[in-house]
Amino acid sequence: MRKLKHLAACVSMFAVLGAGHAGMAAAQDSRNATVQDGIAVRPLSRLTKYVPAETINEAAAQQYTQMMSQAQQRGVLLPPSHPEVQRLRAIAKRIIPHASRWNKDASQWQWQVNVIDSKDVNAFCMPGGRIGFFTGILTSLKLTDDEVAAVMGHEISHALREHSREKMAKQTVTNGLARLGGFAASAIFGVDPSFSDMLASYGAQLYGLKFSRDDEREADLVGLDIAARAGYDPRAGVVLWRKMAALNKRAPIELLSTHPGGESRIADMNAHMNLLLPVYARAKGTTVARLPAYQTNVALR
Numbered sequence: 001m002r003k004l005k006h007l008a009a010c011v012s013m014f015a016v017l018g019a020g021h022a023g024m025a026a027a028q029d030s031r032n033a034t035v036q037d038g039i040a041v042r043p044l045s046r047l048t049k050y051v052p053a054e055t056i057n058e059a060a061a062q063q064y065t066q067m068m069s070q071a072q073q074r075g076v077l078l079p080p081s082h083p084e085v086q087r088l089r090a091i092a093k094r095i096i097p098h099a100s101r102w103n104k105d106a107s108q109w110q111w112q113v114n115v116i117d118s119k120d121v122n123a124f125c126m127p128g129g130r131i132g133f134f135t136g137i138l139t140s141l142k143l144t145d146d147e148v149a150a151v152m153g154h155e156i157s158h159a160l161r162e163h164s165r166e167k168m169a170k171q172t173v174t175n176g177l178a179r180l181g182g183f184a185a186s187a188i189f190g191v192d193p194s195f196s197d198m199l200a201s202y203g204a205q206l207y208g209l210k211f212s213r214d215d216e217r218e219a220d221l222v223g224l225d226i227a228a229r230a231g232y233d234p235r236a237g238v239v240l241w242r243k244m245a246a247l248n249k250r251a252p253i254e255l256l257s258t259h260p261g262g263e264s265r266i267a268d269m270n271a272h273m274n275l276l277l278p279v280y281a282r283a284k285g286t287t288v289a290r291l292p293a294y295q296t297n298v299a300l301r
């Protein structure tokens with residue numbers, strides 16, 4: 001808001017000082033070009049009215065609880081005192097306050113972050129803000145905090161932008177509203193990407209929720225925006241995908257089978273850095289020009 005007022009003041013200054021000046025229109029144009037604050041999105045799908053948020057969030061909560069208690073029984077749920085759990089929860093704590101920008105209900109969500117010891121290179125955020133990371137993605141990609149924030153932002157964005165809910169609403173409309181109850185209860189939500197054998201072994205009745213390419217693109221960009229607002233470098237998103245491509249060359253990873261098109265996604269993220277970097281610079285109290293180059297912890301070609 002302060003920024004808008006500041007801009008309005010600038011424009012009226014131009015009007016006073018530069019009335020009749022040929023450069024005025026150009027000056028206003030270039031200023032208007034900087035008005036957009038981060039990534040712009042279309043309104044949330046109206047189709048989602050067919051699937052009440054409470055229905056989907058409660059069912060997701062149930063499945064999340066079931067999954068985590070089974071992980072605990074198997075001895076693979078990391079305890080709250082584990083350094084990785086503490087690290088991820090600290091990152092989530094910085095990101096979550098920015099979530100309601102994308103979905104006003106998010107301030108009421110019962111956010112949770114847990115880590116399961118498994119070699120899966122994977123993470124998810126179910127509707128209602130229930131986040132899960134597998135240690136595989138942390139260790140095999142050696143994720144820095146900025147890169148964890150890029151993954152977390154991506155997964156949270158699927159939930160905030162209600163991609164699962166929209167997909168289910170479309171199915172519900174197609175299949176008839178009568179089936180909604182059983183359908184919603186049997187689905188596993190927002191697990192991203194669709195399910196590895198390991199997830200299937202958790203006994204959930206799985207419903208293949210593979211997000212569309214548009215949803216993935218939106219999750220990439222909104223995810224980096226929300227991470228940038230929390231003070232995490234959006235350039236980490238590009239490095240994250242480079243790391244995944246490098247790992248995939250050595251051993252194909254599940255995540256890439258449901259998140260294809262690494263090169264075009266990197267290009268898309270880079271094409272939006274002009275919007276993302278100002279958000280990050282502002283969060284860091286500096287300017288884009290003064291930002292140091294992004295540095296990761298491994299050598300990438």
Ligand SMILES: [Zn+2]
Binds near residue numbers: 154192211216219259
């Ligand atoms: Zn995704």
